[in-house]
Amino acid sequence: MTSSSASAVTGSARTLRRVAVCGAGVMGAQIAAHCVNAGIPVVLFDLPAREGPKSGIAIRAIANLRKMNPAPLGTPDLAELIEPANYEDNLDRLADCDLVIEAIAERLDWKQDLYRKIGPALNPHAIIASNTSGLSITSLADVLPEALRPRFCGVHFFNPPRYMSLVELIPTKYTQPELLDTLETFLVSQLGKGVVRAKDTPNFIGNRIGVFGILSVFEQANRFSLTYEQVDELTGTRLGRAKSGTYRTADVVGLDTLAHVIRTMQDQLPDDSFKAHFGLPPEVQGLIDAGALGQKTGAGFFRKKGREIQRFDAQQRDYVAADQKIDPDVAAILAVRDPAERLRQLRESDKPQAQFVWAVLRDTFHYSAIHLQDIADNARQLDLALKWGFGHKQGPFEIWQAAGWRQVAEWINQDIQDGKTLSSQALPDWATRGPVWEAQGVHTAAGSWNPSQSRFEGRSELAVYQRHIGTPLLVGEVDALETRTVFEDESVRCWTLPAPHPQDVLIVSFKTKMHTLSPGVVTGVFKAVELAEASYQALVIAQDGDPFSAGADLKAILPLFEKEGVAAVEPVERAMQDMVLRIRYAQVPVVAAVAGLALGGGCELAVHCAHRVAHFESYIGLVEVGVGLVPGAGGLAYSARRSAELQAMGAPDAPLLAYLKRFALAIASAQVSRSALDARQLGFLKESDTIVMNRQELVFVAVRQAQALASAGWRAPLPRRFPVAGRDGIATLKAQLVNMKEGGFISEYDFHIAEKVVTVICGGDVDPGSLVDEAWMMAQERQAFLELLNTPKTQERITGMLTTGKPVRN
Incomplete structure (x- = not known):
């Protein structure tokens, strides 16, 4: 490999060494958390507190990261690596930061005030990016000092930032192109994100299409008189989407947050032909008015009462028992593997639930095709935004193409003529004639369709993507590797x-x-x-x-x-x-x-x-404890040997049990x-x-x-013998297991299995410090494994796991 080709393949962003996040709210704090997950130093800013430490707002936000679920931090102790700061005392810390992410509330005047405040303190080469989800990036750039505009762009993380892959990168007319390349490389390689470049339009790509899809679900659910839980069952994993479906997802996001994004579409898209449907159903507005905002308030479309899941009934204006049963005939259609046959059966079925699913898919196909040119450079960006930002198994264009581009386009046109669609606007010309029609789809070996350039456009040639091996392909794409x-x-x-x-x-x-x-x-x-x-x-x-x-x-x-x-x-x-x-x-x-x-x-x-x-x-x-067994392929032998190695590398007088304990308890509790x-x-x-x-x-x-x-x-x-804890270690660890059993943390049979674990991991009934080899440990493992396999309760656990996929507690 030549030096030039090596550089092309291994190139990565090393210039963005330190990050500042301005705004210690939910998103800002979690973006900071993901930076320290990646080992990147980060300073978290917020307003000076009125009482207590000046950086108290940021300090409390950092402390709260330890308690959140799902956990934004890889380990809770990483919270200590986030530096709290405030705009009054710590602006000098900005001079050390190569990337500054603004993540304050969606108010143009507040953001403008912040930019004026931090501008003089910024590193002259720093990138400044806003995490706004609703404001125009160009509008924000216009209020910046002129010298900062070329270094400014939008960088929209999806919530929660640790787990959601999507980050939308939005340039303005001022943004330096090389800055975008540097930032994209950093986001992809250093933070592990899936980046799509979006045009500066309301809600960008992910929320524009994804929230429209939610509005379509609301509309079609009312048309076909479906309950919330039926809709979630139909629009969850059966449709290749997130398990939570639509209404439960809205509860997780927050109904107030959803309403804000929808209002952005209402206010900023006056010419959208689908605008008549950009509104919250009255029952949803009623929930918001009542403070039932979803998961964060304990109630929304659904609430949990004891062990029972209840749904809100708009007619009774109260919560009732949820029943997620769907029509078995529709379930059978959704299980059809051939995508063309599945869509045909959905469209032709007289079952309301099948008609609902077809309508929801058709609406998203229709809307995506009409607005592709406005919001994205090409069809690949749109599909990836839905996959990475909303957890869809396939993007809308992928589903359409897999089911037969020409046939689905004809079905959509027929529904438009019959007045069944949410807009009477025709599909764009590129969808019904020309290269896409001839290729029978927007994704091809040559690339994905760019309607602005009227051509198929290849993938990004940034060096960071040459590091990607085994990247999942979209329908119609061909792996060049x-x-x-x-x-x-x-x-x-x-x-x-x-x-x-x-x-x-x-x-x-x-x-x-x-x-x-x-x-x-x-x-x-x-x-x-x-x-x-x-x-x-x-x-x-x-x-x-x-x-x-x-x-x-x-x-x-x-x-x-x-x-x-x-x-x-x-x-x-x-x-x-x-x-x-x-x-x-x-x-x-x-x-x-x-x-x-x-x-x-x-x-x-x-x-x-x-x-x-x-x-x-x-x-x-x-x-293995979960299926009534002990690790039997060297796991206990490894743990014993590794503990001895750690003792040898650590303090000479530290007891072996101090190192062995963490392995033993983790294995005994199936951690x-x-x-x-x-x-x-x-x-x-x-x-x-x-x-x-x-x-x-x-x-x-x-x-x-x-x-x-x-x-x-x-x-x-070289194979060598190592010391084990022996019978003294077994006695000490068993005492801890007794405490776990009596405290109700493990069952009687869990205790029995755990006894086997600690006996083997300590080397069996030998003197403390006895030297053993891997053959000895492996024999101990096999014996314990086979003894447990011969036990009825272990057989019950294995059968239960194979049948239900869940552990059996017996």
Whole structure:
């Protein structure tokens, strides 16, 4: 690889080293939280407090971050890294900041006053961005001092910032193009965001289309007389959208927040042909007037009374028991796999619920097509905004194209003629003739449709996107990255990347559901290690999508046990232990690229690798207790050995149990990390392991990390014995388990399993400090695992998990 090509592939934003967030409200504080999640120093500003410490408003906002759910911080202690500040005493702190994000209330005069206040204190090269969701970015730029305008743009995070991928980047006519590139690179690589560039129009892309979709749902639900819970069931996962559907999502967002966005559309889109439907239903306004704003007030469209979920009944003006049953015939239509057939059946059905679903989809297709040119550069930006900002599995144009572009366009036109649509405006010409009509869609191998330029436009050529490997494709797109398959069977695929990426690193991916460790996968991993040792410099274990691995394939193990008993399972268990040791002692470095769940055997696989590259949103843990088992693929052996290593590296007189305790209690309670940072604290990731913020950079970084280890002369560790806590450790840990049982934190059978965990992790009934090897520990694990498998209550737990997907407490 030449130096120029290396720079093109690895380029990233290193100039934005420190961030200031102005406004310590809900969004501002959470944006600050996500910056420290990424290891970026941040100063959080707000007005000076009238009482107590001058920075009291920011101090209280930071403290509140620890209590929020879902957690905005990877670990609660990160709150200490956010520096509180106020505009009266601390403006000098702005001189150190390369990016200043304004996130105060949506008042033009307040924002203008803030810009005047902070302007003289800003670093002369700093980027200034507003997180406004409703005000015109150009209007904001017009009130800025002229010298600041080229460095100003909109940067609209979606709530909650840690979990929602979408950030809309909105330039003004003044904004320097290179500034946008720098900021986009920073947002993508350093904060892990999915960035779309939006035009400066009301509500930009995501909220413009997404909130219109909500208004369409409100309108069509009334037309077809559907209840809130029926609508949520129809517009949730069955439709490829967020599980919460429409009304529950509105409750989570806040009805007042939703009303604000809708008012923006009413006030700022006077010429929109759909404007007649830009209004809140009277019952929604009534809820807002009554202070029932959704989840934050405890009641909205729904409320929880005891264990019962109730919905608001507009006619009775009170809450009634919710019943989410939908028509089984409509449920069957929504389960049809072929998208063209599914939409045809929805449109032709005489069932009101089917007609409702078709109407909601048609309205969004119609609105998106009419306004694409106004709000986005191309169709890809619009589809990604809905996927990243609203949790839709597919964007509206994807759904339309997958179902047959020409046929759906004809259906929409027919509905317009029949007066069924929310607007009589015709589809734009580009949707019904010309290149899109001929290509039968807006997404093609050449790119996505740009109606302003009347051409298909390729993806962004920013260097940061060359780091993205395995990016999910939109319907109609073609992956330009041509990987080479080295070996493939029904369980695994071994492959390499093309130039300019390293080609001397082998990658193995699992093909099982949830990437479970089936016997075939175990065999495939052995094969991958052999291939890597023979012909490559290193091996990476990486999956095509999340999760990394949900653990052992219980569906494969249970029938073996039922047919032949414990004796049939023992070889399977031993093979998994042999697999992780084969990885640990491989003659090339093995790197795990972890994202999403890495549970049970998935965790055991990862911890035995030479190095781990983990996405920030990695949830790692040994959870076998939940199915009545102990970790059986080296998890307890690893925990015992790692504790001894930490003791040797730490204070010489610190007891081994001090290090072992965190592993033992985490495993006994089936604790799963809340982030990759939390996994470090639990001990499942090391301080030396790499954490990346963008999921799509995982393979890129893992391959280069593996190559770097090999280039540095990596050698496998030598097997050696290590001390264990023995019977004294068992007694101490059991005493803590007794307290957990008596406190009601674990059941009697949980206690029984946990006893097995602490017995094995302490090395069994041996003297404290006894030296053992991995073979000894693995044998202890197998014995405990097989004994529990032979227990009726464990069998109940496994059967329950396989049947319902939920743990059984017996």
